Amino acid sequence: MRSLLLLPAILLSVATFSTPAQAADCDALAHLALPDTTIVTAEPVTGGTFTPPYGAPLKELPAFCRVSGILRPTSDSVIRFEVWMPEQGWNHRFLGAGNGGFAGSIYYGQLGDNLKSGFATAGTDTGHQGDAQDASWAYKHPEKIVDFGYRALHLTTERAKTIIASFYGDPPTKSYFSSCSDGGREALMEAQRFPDDYDGILAGAPANNWTRLVSAGVDETKVFIGNPAGYISSTKLPAITAAVLKECDAQDGLKDGVLNDPRSCHFDPETLLCKHGDEISCLTAPQVASLKKIYAGGTDDEGHLIFPGLMPGDEAHLWKSWLVGDGPGVSLYTQNYFRYMVFDDPNWSALTADTDKAVQAADAKTAQALNSTNPDLSRFAARGGKLIMYHGWNDPAISPLNTIHYYEQVQAKMGDAKTAEFVRLYMVPGMGHCGGGPGATSFGQSGLNTAGDPNSDILDALQAWEEHGTAPASIIATKYAPASKVDGPRKVEMTRPLRPYPQVAKYNGTGDPNDSASFACTAPGH
Numbered sequence: 208m209r210s211l212l213l214l215p216a217i218l219l220s221v222a223t224f225s226t227p228a229q230a231a232d233c234d235a236l237a238h239l240a241l242p243d244t245t246i247v248t249a250e251p252v253t254g255g256t257f258t259p260p261y262g263a264p265l266k267e268l269p270a271f272c273r274v275s276g277i278l279r280p281t282s283d284s285v286i287r288f289e290v291w292m293p294e295q296g297w298n299h300r301f302l303g304a305g306n307g308g309f310a311g312s313i314y315y316g317q318l319g320d321n322l323k324s325g326f327a328t329a330g331t332d333t334g335h336q337g338d339a340q341d342a343s344w345a346y347k348h349p350e351k352i353v354d355f356g357y358r359a360l361h362l363t364t365e366r367a368k369t370i371i372a373s374f375y376g377d378p379p380t381k382s383y384f385s386s387c388s389d390g391g392r393e394a395l396m397e398a399q400r401f402p403d404d405y406d407g408i409l410a411g412a413p414a415n416n417w418t419r420l421v422s423a424g425v426d427e428t429k430v431f432i433g434n435p436a437g438y439i440s441s442t443k444l445p446a447i448t449a450a451v452l453k454e455c456d457a458q459d460g461l462k463d464g465v466l467n468d469p470r471s472c473h474f475d476p477e478t479l480l481c482k483h484g485d486e487i488s489c490l491t492a493p494q495v496a497s498l499k500k501i502y503a504g505g506t507d508d509e510g511h512l513i514f515p516g517l518m519p520g521d522e523a524h525l526w527k528s529w530l531v532g533d534g535p536g537v538s539l540y541t542q543n544y545f546r547y548m549v550f551d552d553p554n555w556s557a558l559t560a561d562t563d564k565a566v567q568a569a570d571a572k573t574a575q576a577l578n579s580t581n582p583d584l585s586r587f588a589a590r591g592g593k594l595i596m597y598h599g600w601n602d603p604a605i606s607p608l609n610t611i612h613y614y615e616q617v618q619a620k621m622g623d624a625k626t627a628e629f630v631r632l633y634m635v636p637g638m639g640h641c642g643g644g645p646g647a648t649s650f651g652q653s654g655l656n657t658a659g660d661p662n663s664d665i666l667d668a669l670q671a672w673e674e675h676g677t678a679p680a681s682i683i684a685t686k687y688a689p690a691s692k693v694d695g696p697r698k699v700e701m702t703r704p705l706r707p708y709p710q711v712a713k714y715n716g717t718g719d720p721n722d723s724a725s726f727a728c729t730a731p732g733h
Contacts, residue, residue: 233272233294239373241276241366248275251294256650259315270294271322274370278362279529283350288331288363290370291318298325300670301371301379303364303405305330305386305393308540310355317386320654327379329367333359347551356576357396358362363402364397373406381674385666387411387641388605395613396579398594402587407673409666410596411652412605412641415613416514417577418569420605423505423514424541425565429558430500437493437536441527444489446488447498448523449657450479454455455519461714465637465646468711468731469518469600470608476502501530504606508563521601525639529603548573582616588629593673595631595665597652597705599638607634614708631679632708633665647684647703648722656697657685663702681706704728 237249254270271291278286302324304317305396310333321328334354335344345352364382372378384394384405391413431437439447455472466472470650476498481489490498504516516529537557545556551567557565586596595653598610614632637646643653649655651664662668663683671677681704688698701721704712709731718725 214475215284216327221598233274233374236272236274236370236373237368241369242329243280243362244276244278245272245365246276248273257319259313261312262315264733265315265319268319269296272374276366278359278366279348280354280362283336283348284354284358286331286334286359287336288329288359288366289313289315289318290327290329290367291322291373292327293322295377296325297327299377299380300326301368301382302326302328302384303330303367304328305384305390306369307390307556308334308645309337309342309543310389311335311337311339311341317654321324324649324654326383327371327375329363331359331363334395340539340543342547343546346547346553351572352675353576356573357393357579360393360397361401361404364401371623379404381670383409383666383669383673385411385653385669389414391415392417392577392579396662398587398592399579399581402584402590402592404503405592406590407593407669408595409652409669410594412598412607413579413596413610413613413616414601414605415579416609416664418574419514419566420609421541421544422562422566422569425545425557425560426505426507426513426562427500428537428541429552429562431497432535432537433558434493435535436491437497439490439494439497439531440487441531441533442487443490443494444526444531445477445523447476447490447519448521450474451519451522453697454478459711459713460716461720462702463720466518466520466600467636467713468634469520472519474519504608512564513562515606515612517603517606518600518608521637521639521645525601525603525644529640537717545569569632580613580616582613582620584621584630584700586706587624588621591629591673591692593629593669595633595635595669595672595679597635597650597665599635599642599644599646599648601637602640604640611708622719633682633705634708635684636703647686647701649687650682650705656687657683679707681712681728706723 212215234249234437235249237246250273252271252273256266257268258264271293276288302321313330313332318328318330334351337344337505382405386394391410392415394408394410395413398408410449453476459467476495479490480495481491485491502516505513540556544554549572560593598607600607618626638644638648642648651657651666657663665682668679672679684703684705686700688700702723704723704726706728707711710728712726713729715727
């Protein structure tokens with residue numbers, strides 16, 4: 208579990224973590240009168256194990272006050288939310304939790320992690336209940352799309368702050384938001400549209416250009432799935448990764464199975480073309496075309512980029528669950544988005560769709576509600592807000608190039624100097640979607656463990672920046688050995704420094720390559 212605060216914040220007095228004497232009775236919160244809100248539950252929960260309405264039991268929780276409610280801002284809105292507040296040891300801060308995919312559930316595990324770290328916390332299902340790949344709830348329900356897009360999280364944030372202030376007798380001194388994927392989209396939506404909601408925002412692998420991200424799947428589907436011969440089985444993925452690493456692994460000065468910046472790897476899929484019949488060690492011509500499309504990204508009929516492609520470097524371990532599955536099939540995200548959010552046609556198929564018309568329809572119908580691509584963060588900056596983004600270089604779900612593009616758009620709009628005052632981006636070598644992968648990929652995001660270094664927690668770094676003006680520099684990421692059945696702490700296999708983009712951490716040629724101290728900060732291309 209993460210440390211409560213980065214080292215500079217330890218200077219705060221012990222009183223910061225005390226529970227205010229004015230704390231209200233938890234049960235009394237059931238009688239709060241809030242706009243468009245019904246309080247369903249207000250109950251004290253004893254410490255230990257708590258079993259939420261769905262999901263696995265949460266263990267070793269402190270005693271807390273649990274408030275659940277329903278928001279109905281429109282006649283077609285049913286937004287469920289929960290607010291959890293520690294009975295003792297509140298750090299006087301609020302930490303909002305986000306969602307993934309098409310949402311549809313409250314992330315209780317994240318609430319539990321936040322609670323253990325001393326935060327009052329809240330989450331929402333964003334206005335519907337369902338699995339992460341299910342969008343059927345949106346069929347002919349435009350208000351629910353707005354709830355999912357931005358309204359549910361914003362209103363949950365407002366109600367949570369009121370409930371927290373009512374319980375403790377004091378409002379939070381600072382409010383933070385941390386999430387990844389669709390939660391990263393939510394994070395940027397908050398910074399852009401509701402800059403007063405949060406003081407510090409941590410946005411991981413943001414799906415912020417939602418309409419283009421999913422629309423690119425239409426073009427990619429026609430190449431990868433439309434021609435059955437172009438489908439790449441998971442059995443061939445190891446050969447792809449082996450070929451990529453053979454050509455590019457040593458480019459960053461260390462042969463370790465991790466590409467520091469895959470953009471410098473100019474691997475040509477043609478080198479894998481089968482010469483003596485189809486084998487798992489090579490690719491057929493249609494499969495070569497598919498791999499090129501995956502790397503290049505989706506394009507419209509004139510060849511203009513819709514959304515950038517994936518990066519080479521860890522196809523073997525990361526692509527099966529997100530891309531190739533156990534056999535050919537259209538992405539449920541693409542299929543369900545267009546069927547139920549865009550065209551209101553359960554029979555729509557990516558295999559027969561017109562790519563350009565799909566992109567145009569997606570932008571026209573849902574961009575305003577779903578996309579958080581506005582680079583003008585002046586209102587967020589003006590109130591002193593701080594934003595940290597991160598993205599794994601080997602993300603198999605959302606191209607890391609999209610996050611770099613948004614960061615550079617902010618720089619172009621706000622200016623380099625102003626952007627540096629309140630925004631940081633960390634690109635993580637060898638990391639998949641929000642975590643995992645062959646690199647050092649645990650750095651405090653989403654409650655993931657760190658090696659214990661005071662500079663190894665990205666949320667702590669955000670707090671220190673917002674509360675003490677300590678701008679983040681290196682953040683130490685950790686790679687752990689696989690979890691075993693033996694109790695006890697997991698073994699640390701390596702640590703690596705993450706540097707603010709566009710800087711990179713490069714092996715200095717001496718010292719233990721598994722120790723972050725053996726890496727130096729360099730400018731890109733050096």
